[in-house]
Amino acid sequence: EVQLVESGGGLVQPGGSLRLSCAASGFTFSNYAMSWVRQAPGKGLEWVSSISGSSALIYYADSVKGRFTISRDNSKSTLYLQMNSLRAEDTAIYYCAKDGATSPVIIFDSWGQGTLVTVSS
Amino acid sequence: DVQMTQSPSSLSASVGDRISITCRASQGISTDLAWIQQKPGKAPKSLIYAASSLHSGVPSKFSGSGSGTEFTLTISSLQPEDFATYYCQQYKIYPWTFGQGTQVQF
Numbered sequence: 534e535v536q537l538v539e540s541g542g543g544l545v546q547p548g549g550s551l552r553l554s555c556a557a558s559g560f561t562f563s564n565y566a567m568s569w570v571r572q573a574p575g576k577g578l579e580w581v582s583s584i585s586g587s588s589a590l591i592y593y594a595d596s597v598k599g600r601f602t603i604s605r606d607n608s609k610s611t612l613y614l615q616m617n618s619l620r621a622e623d624t625a626i627y628y629c630a631k632d633g634a635t636s637p638v639i640i641f642d643s644w645g646q647g648t649l650v651t652v653s654s
Numbered sequence: 655d656v657q658m659t660q661s662p663s664s665l666s667a668s669v670g671d672r673i674s675i676t677c678r679a680s681q682g683i684s685t686d687l688a689w690i691q692q693k694p695g696k697a698p699k700s701l702i703y704a705a706s707s708l709h710s711g712v713p714s715k716f717s718g719s720g721s722g723t724e725f726t727l728t729i730s731s732l733q734p735e736d737f738a739t740y741y742c743q744q745y746k747i748y749p750w751t752f753g754q755g756t757q758v759q760f
């Protein structure tokens with residue numbers, strides 16, 4: 534059974550940094566692209582970033598480009614999102630999602646339970 | 655960016671009803687469209703990809719259709735556990751985008 538468990542969320546001041554993690558199990562992690570999708574309070578889903586199985590292909594939404602960095606450690610079956618220069622509008626639940634292929638095709642077949650990031654002074 | 659517009663934004667239905675949700679893309683996306691369900695306070699769950707293919711374990715009461723710019727999610731014989739918000743998502747054109755959601759309530 535696929536399991537995705539996010540961690541690392543919390544309260545951070547504007548301009549601060551946070552690193553999210555997503556521990557994966559139940560599948561061969563290196564064989565699949567992974568993504569981060571976020572949801573602001575009471576709002577819809579927003580794609581944030583994706584990374585291929587080998588880390589060769591990486592994509593970002595314009596809203597986070599230059600501030601967020603996606604990475605993965607296939608030896609630990611863990612996905613990361615380093616978030617710098619955080620803004621109030623980054624406040625959201627961050628979900629990791631498993632893709633259906635090695636390269637990002639953005640067809641999500643499994644989702645984690647999410648971790649809440651709150652950016653506030 | 656490809657704008658995904660869902661209609662209606664919310665709908666009221668009864669147990670046993672057959673309902674349909676429409677998703678329109680601002681430009682053609684072939685059949686590169688997914689449908690995602692989210693129950694209140696829960697993580698999203700993927701239902702359909704390639705406009706009409708069900709993910710593993712998704713019951714056949716869910717069906718999808720369409721291509722190009724107009725797509726439909728149909729739920730036959732609505733049950734209480736189907737109370738949720740449904741999102742469409744295109745994965746044809748970067749950046750990948752979601753519809754605003756359709757809330758199905760009883």
